[in-house]
Amino acid sequence: MRFVHCSDVHITADYFAQSFFKLGWRRWVALAELTIGGRARAYRKAPETLAAIAREAQGHQADHFILSGDLTAYALPSEFERARAALGPLVEDRSRCTIIPGNHDVYTPGSHRKGRFERYFGHLLESDLPEHRREGAFPFVRLVGEEAAVVGLLSARVPPVPGVSSGLIGPTQLEGLEAIVKDPRLAHRAVLVVVHHAPLTHHGRPDSWLHGLRDADALCQLLPGPRYAVLHGHVHHRYHHVATADRPHIFGAGSSTLAGREGYWVIEVSGGKVTGGEMHVPQVSG
Template sequence: MRFVHCSDVHITEDYTKYSLLRLGWRRWFALVELTLGGRAKRYLRAPEVLSAIVRDAESHRVDHLILSGDLTAYALDGEFDGARKALGPLAEDPRRCSIVPGNHDVFTPGSIRADRFARHFGQLLKSDLPEYQREGPYPFVRLVGTEAAVVGLLSTRRAPLPAFPYGEIGEAQLGGLAALLRDSRLDGRAVLVTVHHAPRNRKGRPDRWNHGLRDADALLRLLPGPRFAVLHGHIHERYYHPATADRPHLFGAGSSTEAGHEGYWVIEVADGKVVGGQPHTPAL
């Protein structure tokens, strides 16, 4: 079986057409990054690149596409619309696509109150084993074929300030995941756990305290060995740490649509285990 893993696609609207009042103070800081920092330019072709990744997934004959968050630049409705359009029919089909939100998808209190992510992508949050949901729709489970299961976790929380985009899964979801892993319906399946924040950085260490996954160790303890993988984004670097006896495979997807760094993983599953992955660049 094959899975495509991409992340941090950051579909970006034209922010100059919005008033500062409409954008809100959190996005005022973002405007500096978008303009002087060059972020808007780096993601100018993001919809086109995401569509190319979807086409590649079809050509690779993958069984499922996984996107580990940050579909948007700063959680505007138009950005969610753009991501959904770029994904095409996959955005409507939970059998073929799983997505979890990133911190940029809940960037403002208004986007959280409106539950903007779920309004656009709630159709992909349905679970094949809903009895294990502990926090809204999370964790959700997708049974893919007879050899794999995709599990979606929520790690994004309302940051006190934009400079503190750390993540936390929480005891409730971790308890649901622990119970799920004991379910006989997962016997013989590789388990690909999707979460936005990184359990480990490129060097194999915990991420910065203000940016990382606060309960990373608790997550990794539940997933020992090559049967398991954690697929994440958030850190805009693409890297892979193979599984050990007491830790799962770790796939960091980087930023899949950033100019000059476009790419994604094709992850292979065989005999109920994750056997590795290969990085790919989309055919644009």
């Protein structure tokens, strides 16, 4: 079986065409990152790149497409709209597609309160095993074929202030994940757990307190060995830490649409185990 994994596509609106008042103070702060920091320029072709990845997923004959959060720059409705449009028909079918929110998708309290992510992608949060949900829709389970299951977790929380972007799954969701792992219906399946924040950085170390996944150890302890993989984004580096006896495979998808660093994973599952992955660069016309 084959899974395409991308992340942090950061579809970015024209912020200077927005009402400055409606942007709110958090996005005022972000304007420095968009302009002086070069983020708007770096993601100028993000919709085209994401559309290319979605098309190539079909070319790879992927059984499932996974996007591990940060569809948007700063959670504007138009950014969600453009992300959904770029994904095309793939996003309409939850049997073929799993998407979770990242911290940029809940960048403001208003975007979280209004359920902006759910408005555009909520149909993908339905679960094939709803009895294991603990925190709203999470964790949700997608049974893929006869050999695999995809589990979606929520780690993205509204930041108290810009610059604090750490994640937390929390004991309630982890208890639900433990129940999923023990469910006999998954006994012979590989389990791919999708979370936005990174359990380990590309250096193989925990991320910083202000940026990392605070309960990374608790997550990995539930998923020992090559039957399991954690697929994440947030860290804009693409890497694979191979599973050990007490830790799952960890696939960081990087930022799949970042100019000059575009890319995604094609992950292989065979015999109920994750057997490896290969990096690909999307071919964007023009």
